[in-house]
Amino acid sequence: MAPSWSVWLLPGLAVLAVAAVGLMVAFTRRLSSIDRHGWRLLSAAPLLAVLPSTRPLSAVVLVASVSMIGFMVMPRRRRLRGVLDVALVASCVVFSLWPLVGPRVAGEIQAGGVWERFTAVLALLAVSASAVVVANQTTALRRGLAVQLVGVAGISVVLVNRLPAVANAVAVVSGAAAILLAGHIVARVEQDGRLVDVRRRPASMLVSGVAIALAVAAGGRSLIGGDYLEPFIGVTGIAVVLLVLGRQLVTIVESAWTARDLEDEIAARTAELQTSEVRFRSLVQTSSDVVTILDEEGVVLFLTPSVERVFGYRPSDCEGRSLWGMLHPDDVPLARKMLAEAVAHPDECLTVEWRLSHQGGGWSHCESTVRSLLHEPSVCGIVLNTRDVTERKGLEEQLIREALHDSLTGLANRGLLRDRANRALDRRERMGHQIAVLLIDLDDFKAINDGLGHAAGDEALGIVARRLLGCVEPGDTVARLGGDEFAILLEAIEPGHPAVVAEKIQEMLRLPMFVLGHEVFTPASVGVATTSHSKTADELLENADMAMYLAKGRGKGQVAMFVPEMHVELRNRLTVVTELRHAVARQEFSLRFQPLVDLKTRRLMGVEALLRWRHPRRGLLTPDAFIALAETSGIIVPLGRWIMAEAMRELAQWHAAHPRPDRALSITINLSARQFLDPGLLGDVAAALENTGVAPGSVVLELTETMLMHDIEETIDTLRALKRLGVRLALDDFGTGYSSLSYLRRFPIDILKIDRSFVTSLTTEEGPDVVRSILNLADTFKLTTVAEGIENSSQLAMLRALGCTYGQGYLFAKPLRSTQVEQLLADEMRRHERAASPALATADDHVSSV
Structure with missing residues (x-):
């Protein structure tokens, strides 16, 4: 009769068997197809052992599944060794256990219970061998767990069929597991995936000897006991010895393979090291x-x-x-x-x-x-x-230089100038000296660019840069701010030093320069600012710019020192420029006429047109108050066009009202530098002549020396074009500018005007000699002379004695209105008819009231 606890054991073991099968299916879902099929066969074997009709099949399935799993988990090269290991272990187990269980098994074969025990032993043997094989694979821990569960399930099936055999089964399991583990250690020892020489493992050799000793002891027992070796035992013993010998041969072969692999790996690594050494040497030598x-x-x-x-x-x-x-x-x-x-x-x-x-x-x-x-x-x-x-x-230095210097002239640019000015101001705070900035703007530089091209302009800028460098000390900074604008930073200056440098600059820039075969002049306007009224670099530059602008507004080639009052003056100038633009449209301008007389007869020979501005608030203004602003702002071009047309219109009326049988009255019209350089000048003159109908020979266009000195060749071309229109040309202020004999000879000039400064100097010791030289020069070039600014009779007498032909000044008349000129012409005609006194005698009283 079965013990009472067996009632609870049977259902529990059945549940455990089913759970093992389910876990095996879950564990093997992600395995490869062969592994998956092998493990599932292994899990199905215990279930086949439940039915009496399928128990023999369960043993076959166990053997097949264990073989498949063991074969697949072994490395390809070590599969033969694994087969030998399993066979050796199995033979050792059978050889060792057969004397203990053989007789009982043989006695019970006929009793019908052999299949239960054999199945249990075979299942335990297969499960234990598989567990050892799988446990050796570090990536198959789940498989080892599954094998143990399957083993438990197989034991459960056996116990269900034959409960009295529990004690024997446990003994068999213990012996089989111990022998399997010992045999596996003997057969193959691995550490981190590498074969380990068993000769270096004394414990492994001892276990191996124990396994062989068990086989010899089992056979010896039969011999000592007087029993003949049963055939099964004899065959099994021989198999064990052969397997051990074969296993050792396999180990030797694998050791040879391993040695060869190690040699190949060493050779490969040596070659790699040599290659790396050659590569490193090449890199070092060619680097x-x-x-x-x-x-x-x-x-x-x-x-x-x-x-x-x-x-x-x-x-x-x-x-x-x-x-x-x-x-x-x-x-x-x-x-x-x-x-x-x-x-x-x-x-x-x-x-x-x-x-x-x-x-x-x-x-x-x-x-x-x-x-x-x-x-x-x-x-x-x-x-x-x-x-x-x-x-x-x-x-890098070149890039820095290009970033801080002007590429055309090599001078510092605005950024570097500001940086050096800031540093100079820092030093000034410690040392207390003054700093100055001079801003230089070339007058009418545009004429060089427009007349000779940008290449000539660039060359002229380079010459100016070199001249400016020659005007300063080594510690000073010369910069080009852009276009035709330059700046100079003077450090540690003494009072009056900026004015000296500015004058030196003016002298250097007044000298002619030769550009692409042309002789040109580049006078400049200079603005000066010092730290007396400027605290920062930006203030220095702004104040110098303001002074330069005001200097340019006062005329060409001027120097202006900044004072705070310039802010007011600048605002006033800006206001005047705006008012000038409106004045042209509102026709607020008018003309006055300065008589020009024959110094011998005091006869009226012509008039010079002078501009006046009827300002709505400031009254009648002379050109000194606005003409420079009109020039710099460009208003002078349309204004000059109006002057030319209006002057010729008045002349045409005088000619029509008071014709002269011998010589027609002439009119002199001043041209500004901006107007002379204007491309439309020739068209304006031609249009005025055509519209008024005056004789071109009665029109005199007056020019100054400074406006002719920008580009000599271009100037000559323009003068000749004007001469082709039939007008006459007068050179004003001769002797005060840059003229030389060569220019006077090449310019197609008709009239030479002697500046009032020379007329005033007639009372000095050198004055008469200077005027005499000018008159002789004019006579050499067959030019008519006109003396300006005659204010007293002594000057008139001396000019007559020196041989000057014509003159003008307050001695004869102040600037007259058009009606007053017409009255002079009418009086002259009446006197001529009466053959009376000189033409201006009657008009003197009238002129004195103007």
């Missing part, structure tokens, strides 16, 4: 970097061969030398500091730029990375990785 190893004192211990290509030295020339002797003296303190810091912080890689001497002479700019490897036994030094960056440094 543009120089690797240097120094000791703590800065002595060179090692240099790569690239030092000869980069710096011209052989490595042997430098080894043993101090680095300090190869560095630029100014860089030695920095180098000492960097090496000390590298030693103090061995984990950091520092970067430094310094200059190293070159074998060919001079210094090379270098960039080095510094790292201390004094703690590395293979190096024991401070490692420098150095490259020559001289070319890069030069490019």
Whole structure:
């Protein structure tokens, strides 16, 4: 009768068997197809053993599944060894256990219970062998767990069928597991996937001997006991010995394979190391970097061969030398500091730029990375990785220079000027000296660009830059701000020094310059500002610009010193410019006429048209109050066109009302520099002549010396074009500007006007000689002379004595209105009819009231 606890054991074991099957299916879902099928066959074997009709099939399935799993989990090269291991272990188990269970099994074969015990033993044998095989695979821990569960399930099936055999089954399981594990250790020992020589494992050799001793003891027992060896035992013993010998042969072969693999791997790694060494040597020899190893004192211990290509030295020339002797003296303190810091912080890689001497002479700019490897036994030094960056440094300096200098003239640009001005202001706060900025703007430089082209303009700017550099001290800064505008920064100046420099600049720029075969002049307007009224660099530049603008407004070639009142003057000028634009449209301008007389007869020969502005608030203004602003603002061009047309219209009316039988009255019209350079000048003159119908010979266009000196060739072309229209040309203020005999000969001039300053100087000792020289020069070139500014009879007498032909001034009349000129002409006609006194005698009283 079965014990009471068996009632609860049977259902529990059945549930455990089913759970094992379910877990096996879950564990094997992600395995490959062969592994999955093998494990599922293994899990199905215990279930087949439940039915009496399928129990023999369960044994076959167990053997097949274990073989499949064991074969697949073994490495390809070691599958033969695994088969031998399993066979050896199985033979040892059977050989060792057969004397204990053989007789009972043989006695019970006929009793019908052999299949239960055999199935239990076979299941335990298969499960234990599989567990050992799988447990050796580090990636198959789940499989090992599944095998144990299947083993438990198989035992459960056996117990269900034959409860009385529990004690025997447990004994069989214990013996089988111990022998299986011992045999596996003997057969194959692995550590991290590599075969381990069993000769180096004494414990493994001992276990191997124990396994063989068990087989010999079992056979010896039969011999000592007087029993003949049963055939099964004999065959099994022979199989064990053969398997052990075969296994050893396999081990020897695998050891040979392993040795060959190790030799191949060593050879491959050696070749790889040689390749790496060759590659490293090539990189070191062909690299543009120089690797240097120094000791703590800065002595060179090692240099790569690239030092000869980069710096011209052989490595042997430098080894043993101090680095300090190869560095630029100014860089030695920095180098000492960097090496000390590298030693103090061995984990950091520092970067430094310094200059190293070159074998060919001079210094090379270098960039080095510094790292201390004094703690590395293979190096024991401070490692420098150095490259020559001289070319890069030069490019950087070039880029900086281009960023801070004018590309055309090489002078400083606005940014560098402002930077130096700020630094000068900082020094001024410490030292207390004054600073000045001079702003220079070339007058009518546009004429050179327009007349000769931009290439000529660029060359002229280069000449101006060199002349400006010659006007300053080495510590001063000359800059080009753009276009035709320059600036000069004067540091540590004495009172009055800026004015001296400005005058020197004017003198240098008054000199002619030759540009592309043309002789040109570039006078300039100069504005000066000092730190007396400026606190920052921007204020200096702004104030100098304001002074320059006001200087230009006063006329060409002027110098203006900034004073705070200029802000008011500038606002006033801006207001005047706006009012000038409106005045042209509102016709607020009118003409006055300065009589020109024959000095011998005092007869009226012509008039000079003078502009007046009837300002709505300020009254009648002379050109001194606005003409410079009209010139700089460009208003002078349309205004000059109106003057020309109006003057010729008045002349036409006088000619019609008071014709002269001998010589028609002439009119002189002043041309401004801006108007003379205007491309539409010839068209304006031609249109005025055509519209009024006056004889071109009665029109005199008056020009100044300064406006003719920009581009001599272009000026001559323009003058000749005007002459082709039939008008006459007068040169005003002769002797005060740049004229020379060569210009006077080449210019198609008709009239030479003697400046009022020479007329005033007639009372001095040298005055008459100067005027006489001018008159002789005019006579040589067959020019008519006109003296300006005659104010008293003594001047008139001296001019008559010197031979001057014509003159004008307050002695004869102040500027007259059109009606007053017409009255003079009418009086002259009546006197001529009466053959009376000189033409102006009657008009003197009338003129005096004007």
